[in-house]
Amino acid sequence: MPKRKNPTGDDYEIGYAKPPRATQFVPGQSGFAGRKHKKVEPHNQMISRILNEEVEVSGQKMTKLALVVLQTVNKTIKGGRPQDLKILLEMLEKHGVMTKVDAAEEARIGADEAMAKVSQIFFRLQNADPKLMAASKQADLEEAEIIMGCSHCAPILRERWKTPEYKSRLKQGQKSAIQSEVTGKERNKRLIKIWENLPRDVT
Template structure:
């Protein structure tokens, strides 16, 4: 075997600087395995579809977009998400629906009555709006407009259209002073 010289020049007689002889590296021989007959029929182009062998008697199964190989498909009766939501588990929408649709007994002026919790809430809101609660009135009107869009809500005429004949002298003086200040602000 030939001795391969090192890249550094030999300057001293130390054991670390002695040239090392190595065997020549031989390339490994490649072994070509035979390709199955099913795969030989596929074109060698880059956009060819690979074909996997299937049971005899059935046609070839093409693997591609939305067609995974048979061995990696879900087995029949086996879940794809084994640790998924268990049977009987409820989502938030179901829980809220169940709570608001439960029946409760409400005592009113006409006696006891059974109704859902949602109905009781609407009754209470309407009752508060009749007692003069402005928030309840606003909520009731919005709820009515949302639930009954076909019927318009009758709104009282604005106060500005009232005639000055119903005012006394003091009210007329206040209105005149207000108009003067409004004109002065517009001029500025």
């Protein structure tokens, strides 16, 4: 095949494996200069997209978010780990997946489930031996501290305790185990503070 002369007039010959210099790639130049670069999906959008995907569980369709919350609540009830629900809610809120309203609603549901579990333990252990009762009381206190440490659960529980229905139950002596532990601890703190601020006789 005859070689063509370079129109630029230099000694560079155009031929097989020798394209014109004007059409050659410059070092560092991409071969697809006009292509659109694929956008990187932000973490919050990626998490939201995945959690909103539907799955089928026992013939019932639900979002992955609903499934995760359901499984976490079930583990909280069976295993006594309310902090799992707290961690889940904080992770979802951190990535902007859940609005504050959604998070508060999920926290309310989780708090109700956790309170029901604590109440069941309390009633089941009424006839237990003193050591078991003491261990149960300590567990109730620890769970109460975990739930009240949740930025969503604590305000919801405090508002719940102010409702007329709840106050009516209080008059009949029906206080939840969590409120008993929380209010008892707060009362002790107030008494200690009053005691520390009492005037002392200096002799």
